[in-house]
Amino acid sequence: MFGKAIYNEFIKIATKPRSYLGLVAITVLVGVILFAMKIDGLTYIGFITAGFEQSLLFEGDILNGNLMGFIVLQMLIIHVPLLIALVTGDLISGEAAMGSLRMLATRPLSRTQILLSKFVAGGLYTFLILLWLGFMALGVSNFMFGPGDLLVLNSDGLVVLLQDDVFWRFLSGFGIAYLSLLTIATLSITLSCFSDNSIGPIVATMAIIMLFTLIGSLDVPVFDAVRPLLFTTHMAAWRSFFEDPVDYEAIRNSALILVAHIVVLLGIATYHFKRKDILS
Amino acid sequence: MKLVKIFLLLLIISTTVSAQDNGPELVKGVYAKMKLVTKYAADVHIDADIPNLKMRSVDAKVSFTQPDKLKVNSRSLAVLPKQGFADFGKIISDTSDFTAVKTGDEVLKGVKTSIVNILPGDPMGDLILAKLWIDPVQKLVMRSQLTYRSSGTVLIDYTYGSQKKYGLPDLLRFTMDIQGMKIPKAMMADLHKGKKEGVEKADPNRPAVIQVSFSNYAVN
Numbered sequence: 001m002f003g004k005a006i007y008n009e010f011i012k013i014a015t016k017p018r019s020y021l022g023l024v025a026i027t028v029l030v031g032v033i034l035f036a037m038k039i040d041g042l043t044y045i046g047f048i049t050a051g052f053e054q055s056l057l058f059e060g061d062i063l064n065g066n067l068m069g070f071i072v073l074q075m076l077i078i079h080v081p082l083l084i085a086l087v088t089g090d091l092i093s094g095e096a097a098m099g100s101l102r103m104l105a106t107r108p109l110s111r112t113q114i115l116l117s118k119f120v121a122g123g124l125y126t127f128l129i130l131l132w133l134g135f136m137a138l139g140v141s142n143f144m145f146g147p148g149d150l151l152v153l154n155s156d157g158l159v160v161l162l163q164d165d166v167f168w169r170f171l172s173g174f175g176i177a178y179l180s181l182l183t184i185a186t187l188s189i190t191l192s193c194f195s196d197n198s199i200g201p202i203v204a205t206m207a208i209i210m211l212f213t214l215i216g217s218l219d220v221p222v223f224d225a226v227r228p229l230l231f232t233t234h235m236a237a238w239r240s241f242f243e244d245p246v247d248y249e250a251i252r253n254s255a256l257i258l259v260a261h262i263v264v265l266l267g268i269a270t271y272h273f274k275r276k277d278i279l280s
Numbered sequence: 281m282k283l284v285k286i287f288l289l290l291l292i293i294s295t296t297v298s299a300q301d302n303g304p305e306l307v308k309g310v311y312a313k314m315k316l317v318t319k320y321a322a323d324v325h326i327d328a329d330i331p332n333l334k335m336r337s338v339d340a341k342v343s344f345t346q347p348d349k350l351k352v353n354s355r356s357l358a359v360l361p362k363q364g365f366a367d368f369g370k371i372i373s374d375t376s377d378f379t380a381v382k383t384g385d386e387v388l389k390g391v392k393t394s395i396v397n398i399l400p401g402d403p404m405g406d407l408i409l410a411k412l413w414i415d416p417v418q419k420l421v422m423r424s425q426l427t428y429r430s431s432g433t434v435l436i437d438y439t440y441g442s443q444k445k446y447g448l449p450d451l452l453r454f455t456m457d458i459q460g461m462k463i464p465k466a467m468m469a470d471l472h473k474g475k476k477e478g479v480e481k482a483d484p485n486r487p488a489v490i491q492v493s494f495s496n497y498a499v500n
Contacts, residue, residue: 052333053362055431055458055488059340060357149357157332157484160357244334 002113009121013087022083022129026076030136033072034144037063048153064148066166068141070242076133077177077238081184081209083129088122089188089201092273096196101278115193115273119266122185130178138170152242159244169246173238176251179258180235184209186262187231190269193276231261303380303396307412309419311372313447319345320448323496324352328359330488331458335359342494347373361454361490363406364426364434371410377401388422389439391415406430420447432457443497454490 013019037044041063049058092115095101104114150161161169184205191201212232215223227233237254240247321343328335340354350366352358372378379399386393398410406429413423420440427433434456441450 052330052359052458055362055434055456056330057360057362057365058357059352059354059360062357151357157334160333160335162336162356244336 001109002117005107005109005113005117006120006124009091009117010124013091013121013125016087016090018090019087019125021086022080023132025083026080026129026133026136029076029079030072030133030140033075034068034141037068037071038144041068045151048151048158052158061146061148062151063145064150065138065142065145066148066150066163066170068145069138069170070150070152072137072141073133073173073177074239076137077180077235080129080133080181081235082206084126084181084184085188085202085205087125088185089192089205090198091118091122091189092192093195093201094192094198096278097198105278111274111276112270115189115270119186119189119269122189123182126181126185127178130174130181134170134174150242154239154243159242161242161244169241173241176238176241176255176258177235179255179262180231180237183231183235183258183261183265186265186269190265190272193269193273229257231258234258302394302416303382306382306394306396306414306416306419307372307378307380307398309416310412310414310421310447311369313419313445314369314372315346317346317446317448318500319343320446320500321498322448322494325493325495326358326360327491327493328488330359330490331484331486333359359490360492361434361456363428363431364424364436364454365452365492368421368424368426371400371407372398386413388413391422393422418444420444443494443499446499448494448497448499450494452492452494454492455487456490458488 045062045067046053049062052058092101095104105111107114109117147163149163150166152159152161187208188201188205191204192198195201195204209232212230216227216230216233234254234257237251237258240251240254321341324340324342326338326340328338335357338354338356338358340352340356340358342353343351344366347370348366352360378401381397381399382394383397384395386395392415393413394416396412396414398412400407400410407426408429409427411425411427412421414420415422418440420438422438424436424438425433426436434454437453437455438449439451439453440448443450
């Protein structure tokens, strides 16, 4: 019965036109980035390597599919939460607005199961969006630019990762990125429980992300204590897989904080949804 | 006492003059040995310790054709010094295009070497000054210090082995200064940077060192 409920919820998502906005947006955005890089990528990379190239000679293709995949992910992972919230923020509030929540509650499912089925369906949608982003970022980039060693930029400078040593990093990075996006999905579902219209939870989700990102980027001591607890601080944890050596402790810490957010938010959503007035 | 002073002065002058005379001959000797090789191919192992650039050791194949055509084939991204690797032969090939002055002697790795300063004929060229430590017996360059207008000074230490007779080194050690780099902020988001406080970072202002080990030479 619960499996059927998840299936139904996923079909509901699939029949909404807005669910495809994310796929279209990712396709267009990645297309624009790859087109620009194909035409002018060497100039872009030149900004980074210019300091070295006065004295050093780089042999091999710096501008390759793996680097493009990394750049695409870095640029888009900030925007994907909006595409996720656009769908998951509507899961409860959309039904409340249409008045179908009451009918849904007549089925032989507890309210917790109804909420969890929506959460799982939302999680599946998030996975598909990330899968599409991964395909566009890595698959299409490698097809267009060919494989090669990955030149990664972080605050310590440039790190060159060998081609054979890159795929597992992308795979693991996607795993952590999925946790980040699932946190966003859970946040928007939780906010959706408190609202009877779709716009509110979507906008509120984005406002929270913006606020937390701002707090995270403001390098002032007053936020030092709170910064490590914000989920936005850990949304870029996927990049840690591209360091050499990999900082597993930081990644584990980020994963734990993201999972804690998911559990707490889901708990709040369940608590509120079980007491939600669906009759008025 | 006065006589002794005059004698010493004459001795110094005569030594300097004769040393200066040796400069072009020493360089000619080195170039004659280099000319024995018209082309070569070799496997190379590149170890790079460069500030702000972390990379693992890379294996590659190099082929060189006189005077300065260098080709590197590598499956991985490899980094080599831009100057001082293949252009050295070209610099000393035309003795009329530079002034060579012997300035002294120095013992390097147990070998007595003559220090020769080379001033290129073209004052506007990229190379400003080349300082060579030459083994006068084997006609081998043991160390060179090349000062370029564009990229500063490159110090190269040579270690010879199997291909000594051709003047081809088994190991080249480049030491140079690298300029800082600019990174677009969009490409540098590193939200874990605050967590690396305990990690001791290498000095970003240290000189870059690149070691190139040669093996499996195929000469001419």
